[in-house]
Amino acid sequence: MGRAGATLLAAEGARVIIADISQEKGQRVCQSIVEAGNEATFIQVDVCRRESVQAVVERALAVYGRIDVLYHNAVDVPFVNEQDRRLTELPEETWDRMIDLVLTGTFRCCKYVGQQMIRQKSGSIILTATVDALIGCAGLDAYTAAKGGVVSLTRSFAAGAAKDGVRVNAICPGFVTTEPQLDWFRKPGAASMMEMLHLLPVATPEQIAPFVVYLASDESAAVTGGIFPIDSGYMAFKANVDVMGLVSDGKTKSE
Numbered sequence: 176m177g178r179a180g181a182t183l184l185a186a187e188g189a190r191v192i193i194a195d196i197s198q199e200k201g202q203r204v205c206q207s208i209v210e211a212g213n214e215a216t217f218i219q220v221d222v223c224r225r226e227s228v229q230a231v232v233e234r235a236l237a238v239y240g241r242i243d244v245l246y247h248n249a250v251d252v253p254f255v256n257e258q259d260r261r262l263t264e265l266p267e268e269t270w271d272r273m274i275d276l277v278l279t280g281t282f283r284c285c286k287y288v289g290q291q292m293i294r295q296k297s298g299s300i301i302l303t304a305t306v307d308a309l310i311g312c313a314g315l316d317a318y319t320a321a322k323g324g325v326v327s328l329t330r331s332f333a334a335g336a337a338k339d340g341v342r343v344n345a346i347c348p349g350f351v352t353t354e355p356q357l358d359w360f361r362k363p364g365a366a367s368m369m370e371m372l373h374l375l376p377v378a379t380p381e382q383i384a385p386f387v388v389y390l391a392s393d394e395s396a397a398v399t400g401g402i403f404p405i406d407s408g409y410m411a412f413k414a415n416v417d418v419m420g421l422v423s424d425g426k427t428k429s430e
């Protein structure tokens with residue numbers, strides 16, 4: 176989703192910094208934006224390390240002198256998909272890492288980018304939660320709790336930052352066919368289960384990106400503190416489904 180968002184933002188004229196823990200992935204995205212004739216720079220970051228986040232902000236300011244938009248996405252998807260559990264079977268180290276990566280990682284990026292936006296009296300912060308933080312998902316207790324924190328942080332920071340010209344919103348995707356999710360999506364039965372859980376075909380990252388551009392732009396000048404399910408209708412109805420296959424035995428992940 177970060178790739179698709181950055182690509183569309185750059186195509187709309189934004190000068191983009193791709194910040195990712197993976198040099199290989201980040202540089203690939205950066206290169207494709209530059210090859211399309213738009214502007215992008217890659218900087219490696221680990222959102223779990225405060226100094227690393229601060230260094231990205233410092234480099235962005237050294238090059239551009241301001242930061243207008245933060246689109247925050249970072250999550251280790253295989254870690255979520257493979258290590259999360261119903262909380263009664265969840266190792267505390269997994270809980271701690273999830274909170275650090277998903278919630279505190281979001282806090283760190285908002286804090287250091289937000290300080291600059293408040294100094295410049297303008298900016299748009301776009302966070303990524305999930306619909307599962309709004310309705311729950313069996314077997315994903317640490318992830319949904321951490322993303323629930325992102326939802327609350329969105330509203331609270333929006334309330335605090337509005338007077339300084341900074342808007343904060345969160346997108347809650349349903350299932351999206353991003354690279355790491357495709358491995359799971361290709362498992363027998365997964366695609367048909369996902370189609371059943373959504374009213375519309377499951378979204379591609381490119382279908383999320385236009386909403387990111389909207390929230391980044393002045394077109395959304397009246398929008399802050401918003402929690403937006405961009406989810407192919409996932410939130411519109413409910414089903415009793417153990418999506419991750421983690422609840423029946425709790426300890427071992429089903430193949």
Ligand SMILES: NC(=O)c1ccc[n+]([C@@H]2O[C@H](COP(=O)([O-])OP(=O)(O)OC[C@H]3O[C@@H](n4cnc5c(N)ncnc54)[C@H](O)[C@@H]3O)[C@@H](O)[C@H]2O)c1
Nearest residue numbers: 176195196197221222248249250251303305348350351353
């Ligand atoms: N794909 C879905 O179905 C789905 C659904 C709901 C919410 N989300 C959320 O959307 C966001 C994007 O997910 P995606 O599917 O595009 O995943 P993705 O793996 O394609 O992108 C996440 C990126 O974060 C990077 N990353 C991981 N750990 C990092 C760290 N410590 N510091 C910096 N970067 C790090 C990864 O290298 C990767 O490039 C995530 O926040 C995810 O929780 C995804």
